Amino acid sequence: MITASGITKTYGSTRAVDDLSFEVQAGVVTGFLGPNGSGKSTTMRMVMGLDRPDSGVVTIDGKRFGDLRWPLREVGALLEAKALHPGRSAYNHLLALAQTNSIPKARVDQVLELVGLEAVAKRKVGKFSLGMSQRLGIASALLGDPGVLLFDEPINGLDPEGILWVRNLLKGLAGEGRTIFVSSHLMSEMALTATDLVVIGRGQLIADTTVEDFIASNTEATVLVRSPGADALGAALVEAGGRVAAGPDGGLLVTGLDATRIGDVAHAQGIALHELSPQQASLEEVFMDMTSDMVDYHGHSPLEVSS
Amino acid sequence: MTTATAPAHIAPFALDHGRAGLRNQVRSEWTKLRSVRSTWICLVIIVAAGIGLSALVTNIEAGRWAHLGFADRAQFDPVRMSQTGEFLSQFVVGVLGAMIVTSEYATGSIRTTLATTSRRTTVLSAKLLVIGTVIFLVSEVTAFASFFVGRAVLLAHGGKALPAGSSIVDQVRSATIPVVSITDNGALRAVFLCGVYLLLLTLIACGLGFILRHTAGAISAFVGILLVLPLIVNILPSSFSASFEKFLPSNLGLAMILVTSRKTDFAGILLTPWAAAGLLALYTVAVVVLAGWLLVRRDA
Missing domain, CATH: 3.40.50.300 (P-loop containing nucleotide triphosphate hydrolases)
Known part of the structure; x- marks a missing residue:
């Protein structure tokens, strides 16, 4: 030890x-x-x-x-x-x-x-x-x-x-x-x-x-949702207390609601779900998130430097 | 290369019995010293320069004897001629003494070394003991071999020993080249102290390595003490410099190999051989103590 x-x-x-x-x-x-x-x-x-x-x-x-x-x-x-x-x-x-x-x-x-x-x-x-x-x-x-x-x-x-x-x-x-x-x-x-x-x-x-x-x-549970009625579902999820962000390929990234609750909301609204998957943050993402203000030597993208 | 996942164990060991001590570090330092080529190159240079320069310089001087004036004949010192190689060897031992320390600082392996013991002074002691022993043995063997080679050269030139009790006046008047025997007054001491001089310089260089922790720095300091310091003292007013010229390490070295009974031009200006050896030993102790104090206090 x-x-x-x-x-x-x-x-x-x-x-x-x-x-x-x-x-x-x-x-x-x-x-x-x-x-x-x-x-x-x-x-x-x-x-x-x-x-x-x-x-x-x-x-x-x-x-x-x-x-x-x-x-x-x-x-x-x-x-x-x-x-x-x-x-x-x-x-x-x-x-x-x-x-x-x-x-x-x-x-x-x-x-x-x-x-x-x-x-x-x-x-x-x-x-x-x-x-x-x-x-x-x-x-x-x-x-x-x-x-x-x-x-x-x-x-x-x-x-x-x-x-x-x-x-x-x-x-x-x-x-x-x-x-x-x-x-x-x-x-x-x-x-x-x-x-x-x-x-x-x-x-x-x-x-x-x-x-x-x-x-x-160190990660808030995030759920990736895909649905043909994404717009309507998004509105319903916000109303149910979730936060919705645009995910990859037209999907929705939902935080503040777990997968069960999201499924229930969709069912109540009669909206079909094509995907409902809880997202696992990698250690790397968590680490970068936590230490971003503690890094002494930041790299910059060329765009950042010139602007 | 391998797919082993866990190491086999070694025999159980009583961790609370004894400790990793000086004997361990001495063995380790000897392994380190003998396992790099530069050590052997340095030792060969010391032996070759000692014997080679003795033969060369003695041969040149012996050939000139018949043409030498009184003053030059008075200064004709077979012992000092036979130890000419010492001037070169002092820098070789300086480099070797400093490098066994600074090479570890340069690579960072000093941290590996210091992590093997909870008493850092054993690392310092072991390095001094190992390099000191090696240099002392090689230097003494070289000094005596050089002496006898020089003597053989003089004998080959028809040199003869002066009668017992001869003065410097007898030497100047001698028709044949004066040959010195190892049993002559002061000869044995002069040859022996030649090895002691190189030993003490080695230990000083090693200490400087621990103090400065940088190869170029330690070697510069060492060369500075032997070559540059005398030049600086020379620039000072002679009334001032004369009082401490004799305390310079390079002049202590000169004093140590002087056969004083021969009354050469240095007599009186320099310390007596044993006093010179004692003072140089004091300098060595001072450098080593400072090195040890810093080694224990500083971060590795």
């Missing part, structure tokens, strides 16, 4: 993390979401004892990083995939890491095989692709067989097969009862991988919940 209590970190005049508190539970994959520059990496560095919070405390299974006797055996992290000496082989990189925590040599071969790099173990990592570096970073994190694992953007640079592999790996690790904390800006990926979510924007906590609840509590 990772516990952050009121951690704050300021660099110069920038408050990177602002009074952030959350818990990452063992046994599930917890996604760490936030726009670029929202403080995800800073938070992870504070968990790993690399950056010191100005105030507040982060603990790993109840202990501060500074109190861990065998850090690699208790917490593993992939923070930057390319943080490697380019002239050193993958094997020697892992061997040097293993030696710091009295991890047997055989484990190096084991994790190399696990991430599928055994064939290139003796090759210099400077020649590795980003995807191969990510795999090596994951191998480093797993080296000490730790109960708590942090991954900062682990699927960057991976091919679809690699992404699927990481997804299954993370779920498998969580299934063994480990604490898995994965940051990503790819909401769709988190929706597939994570069970729990910690969402931050501008260093502040937006949500600490499950993926399911996050979507449910």
Whole structure:
């Protein structure tokens, strides 16, 4: 379990993390979401004892990083995939890491095989692709067989097969009862991988919940309705207390009324229905909605810029 | 590449017994040091420059003996000639000492390193111990090999040892090239301190790496201390500069390999060899303590 209590970190005049508190539970994959520059990496560095919070405390299974006797055996992290000496082989990189925590040599071969790099173990990592570096970073994190694992953007640079592999790996690790904390800006990926979510924007906590609840509590139920008598139905639905917007292909997007009620209204008015389907918002839509005012670096369409 | 979904476990480990300590970090640093090619290139340069320049410079000087004037003959110092390579090696050890730290800052792998221990000072200590030991051994072997190569060159030119108790006047009047034996007064100390000088410079460079965390910055600072600082001191009024010239690291190095009993032109201007070694060691301690203090305090 990772516990952050009121951690704050300021660099110069920038408050990177602002009074952030959350818990990452063992046994599930917890996604760490936030726009670029929202403080995800800073938070992870504070968990790993690399950056010191100005105030507040982060603990790993109840202990501060500074109190861990065998850090690699208790917490593993992939923070930057390319943080490697380019002239050193993958094997020697892992061997040097293993030696710091009295991890047997055989484990190096084991994790190399696990991430599928055994064939290139003796090759210099400077020649590795980003995807191969990510795999090596994951191998480093797993080296000490730790109960708590942090991954900062682990699927960057991976091919679809690699992404699927990481997804299954993370779920498998969580299934063994480990604490898995994965940051990503790819909401769709988190929706597939994570069970729990910690969402931050501008260093502040937006949500600490499950993926399911996050979507449910942050979207108003919307129902897509198609009908040959769309105009009349629309008027009747407004009268019944719903809000109606134009949907795709002449359909109606109705909020404020659930599907049952809409069906009843249509029946009472004698209007035929061709489609009546509740809409599920994606995690991505919810996230964009919630953090739109918290994104530090907005992109603009060319039209917006010129006007 | 693989379809494995969960890793096999390693043998159960008593997490509350012992801790990841200095011994662990030393092993790791040795693996890191030996597993990159630049280490071996630097060590080969130290050995080759030491022995090669000793043979070359001694050979040139020996060939000129018959034509040398009194002043030049008085300054003829076989030990110093044999250690000419040290001037080059001091920059090689500086680069190596700084790079083992700054290369980790450049790639960001210093964070991986620091996340392996809850005591950052063990990382500093292990780096100093490993690079210090390697450089010290290689430098001492090179210094002694250079000395004996230089001596062999002088003997080949017909050089002879001066009688015991000879003064600098006897050296100037000698018809044959004076040859120094390792057991002669001060020779052993001078050759030994040559390795000590390179060791201390290595540790200073390593400390500068932790302080500046940037390859170009650390190497510039190191070269600045050895080459630029003396130039600046030289510009100052001589009444002023004369009082602290002898405390410059480069002049401490010169003092350390001086066979003082030979009364060359440096005698009196420089500190005695052991005092020079002691002062350079103090500088080293100061740099290392500052490095450790910053390493513990700063964010990685």
